[in-house]
Amino acid sequence: MPDRTSTVADFVRPTARDGVASMDGYHSPQMDVDVRLNTNESPVPPPDAFRRAVADRAVDVAWHRYPDRAAMGLRTALADAHGVAPAQVFAANGSNEVLQSLHLAYGGPGRSAAVFDPTYAMYAQIARTIGTSVLRGTRDAGHRLVRGEVLSLLAEKEPTLVHLCSPNNPTGTVDPIELVVEVLDVAAGYGGLVVVDEAYGQFASTSVAGLLAEDRPLVVSRTFSKTWAMAGARLGFLLAPTWCVAELEKVVLPYHLDALKQTVGILALEHGSSMDDRVAELVGERDRVATALSDLGVTSWPSEANFILFRPEARSGREVWQSLVDQSVLVRNFTTMAGIEGCLRVTIGTADENDRFLEALTQILGRLPEEATDKPVTEGV
Numbered sequence: 001m002p003d004r005t006s007t008v009a010d011f012v013r014p015t016a017r018d019g020v021a022s023m024d025g026y027h028s029p030q031m032d033v034d035v036r037l038n039t040n041e042s043p044v045p046p047p048d049a050f051r052r053a054v055a056d057r058a059v060d061v062a063w064h065r066y067p068d069r070a071a072m073g074l075r076t077a078l079a080d081a082h083g084v085a086p087a088q089v090f091a092a093n094g095s096n097e098v099l100q101s102l103h104l105a106y107g108g109p110g111r112s113a114a115v116f117d118p119t120y121a122m123y124a125q126i127a128r129t130i131g132t133s134v135l136r137g138t139r140d141a142g143h144r145l146v147r148g149e150v151l152s153l154l155a156e157k158e159p160t161l162v163h164l165c166s167p168n169n170p171t172g173t174v175d176p177i178e179l180v181v182e183v184l185d186v187a188a189g190y191g192g193l194v195v196v197d198e199a200y201g202q203f204a205s206t207s208v209a210g211l212l213a214e215d216r217p218l219v220v221s222r223t224f225s226k227t228w229a230m231a232g233a234r235l236g237f238l239l240a241p242t243w244c245v246a247e248l249e250k251v252v253l254p255y256h257l258d259a260l261k262q263t264v265g266i267l268a269l270e271h272g273s274s275m276d277d278r279v280a281e282l283v284g285e286r287d288r289v290a291t292a293l294s295d296l297g298v299t300s301w302p303s304e305a306n307f308i309l310f311r312p313e314a315r316s317g318r319e320v321w322q323s324l325v326d327q328s329v330l331v332r333n334f335t336t337m338a339g340i341e342g343c344l345r346v347t348i349g350t351a352d353e354n355d356r357f358l359e360a361l362t363q364i365l366g367r368l369p370e371e372a373t374d375k376p377v378t379e380g381v
Contacts, residue, residue, distance in 0.1 A: 019128055026125060034328040035349065035356045040169070040200070040307050042229035043282075043349040047274045053267050058260060067259035070249075074262045077269045078237055082209060087242040090249070091257055091265070095199055095223040095236030100126050102219065102238075104251035106160055106193050107132030113161040114153055116145055118171060118339040120197065123163040135159050139339065143171035143301060143309075147179055151186055158190045165197040167204050170334055170345045172303025180208050187217050193244070195219045199236075200305035202227040202279050203286075214241045226306060227279050228268050235265050282306050286348045292358050296365055307347045309340065314365055317342040327360040 015021060028039055045051070075089040082089075092098045103126050107113060112133040115123045124134045137153050140146050145164075154162065162183060166175040180196065187194050196208050198220055209220050219240040225231040235257075238245075268275075286303065293300045293310050300310035312320045317335040321344055324331055332345040346357060 019131055023125070023128055026122065028332070029330070031325070031330050033325065033330045035353045036330050037347040037349050037353060037357060038330045038332040038345075039231075040226060040305070040347045041231045042226060042278065042306075043347075043353055044229060044278065046229045046268070047271060050267060050271045050274070053270075054264055057263050057267065061259045061263065063259075065259075066255045067257060067262060069255055071257045071262050074257070074265045075237075077266045081269050081272070082239055084212065084239055085242070087245060088212070088239055089237060090240065090245045090252075091235070091237040091262075092252065093236070093256060093261075094225065094234040095197070095221050095238075096122055096126070097252075097256070098221050098236045098238050099123065099195070099197075100130070101248045101252050102161065102193070102195060103127055103130040103132050105247040111160040112157065113163060114157070114159040115163045116150065118143065118334075118337055119163070119165050120169045123165075123197075127161075132161065139168075139171075139173075143168065143173045143339070145175055145179060147182070150179070151182060154183065154186045154190075154192065158192060160192055162187055162192055162194045163197065164194065165199075166208070167198075167200045167303065167305040169197075169200065169305065170307070170332065170337075170340065170343075171301055171309050172200075172305040172307060173301070174204050174206060174304045175208075177206060177208055177211070181211065184211070184216055184218055188215075191217075193217045193219060195221060197221045199223045200226055200307075202275070203283060203306050204304040209239060212239055212241070214243070216241070217244075219244060224265065224268060227275050229275075229278065230264070230268060233261060233264055235261055282348050285351060285354055289346070289348060289354050289358065293361075296358075296362060298361075298365070307345050309334070309343055309345045311340075311343045312365060317344050320344065320361070320364055323364040324357070324360055327363075329357050329360045331357070 071091050074091050075086040078089045079086040092101060107127060107130050109131040112135050113127045114135045116137040116139055127134050135157050137149055164175055184194050194217055198207060201207050201222060211218055219238050221238045223236040290300060290308055298310045298312050300308055311317060321333045334340050334343045334345055
């Protein structure tokens with residue numbers, strides 16, 4: 001048998017490229033708690049009729065064959081649902097793969113992407129992974145885009161990709177359509193691509209999807225994870241001009257969408273009325289939780305998503321987060337994120353889950369600081 005042992009002297013460990021070696025991975029705690037309100041998932045599963053239909057169709061999947069590489073059945077169904085052509089639809093394994101495909105096609109070394117903090121951290125994470133330079137803008141005290149800053153950044157830096165998130169995660173704010181039109185006009189003048197992430201769009205009062213046109217550099221990204229209650233399926237899509245979708249098809253891996261996932265997406269679209277009912281119920285719960293937070297004296301911001309960003313004032317956000325975990329309630333800890341220091345984000349759950357959260361928070365905020373737990377604060381950003 002050959003000697004498979006090695007020593008430091010004869011082994012040089014491969015190193016990741018510089019841009020990756022210096023990165024931190026994506027961190028969102030997954031804990032065994034009674035009430036999980038930290039990742040903006042649907043609090044209820046898809047309707048029974050949908051799940052039965054999936055089970056029935058699963059037996060007909062050609063498991064021994066590769067799936068439809070173009071996912072044309074799913075793209076056609078999505079196109080019909082949104083009033084566009086199938087050639088304007090690109091589907092992928094969650095909206096993060098959609099974003100990654102955009103960077104593979106339009107980003108990379110020598111190109112840049114604009115983000116406006118605080119916003120979804122994966123924009124910058126994906127950009128750095130691909131080698132796209134990140135240009136950072138900021139928001140005002142209400143977490144809204146600042147028109148002058150946005151337009152100046154585009155005019156001066158000419159980023160290839162412009163990331164807008166509406167409703168914005170983690171703040172819940174919606175970008176005015178008038179401002180998006182201005183951003184599109186500037187980007188069109190130098191060859192930029194504007195990516196509007198509407199992962200939470202069904203909870204909002206407005207959408208920019210109506211601006212889609214072949215002569216506009218607009219991409220609208222959406223997901224099945226939130227309103228469709230399919231986070232476990234990992235299915236997302238975008239609507240874009242045909243010339244953009246054609247470029248994405250060049251960089252995505254072949255057969256990237258499995259046959260069952262394509263079937264599940266089509267079936268979900270057949271249960272649109274159930275989705276609308278869930279959205280209406282969650283919006284009602286969101287408004288109820290927002291009112292309760294205001295009554296508790298915490299600072300919160302208006303949201304058009306399925307979550308609310310808030311900042312405790314009487315106690316530190318990190319203490320409150322840990323105290324909630326101690327009561328088996330998990331929310332998202334954003335206390336160290338630039339622009340929203342000390343803040344937490346709560347996903348809107350079922351009525352019972354929301355009651356449990358509000359009861360725990362009321363108890364925690366009612367205690368004096370010296371009565372707080374002596375347990376060390378667990379990082380959860």
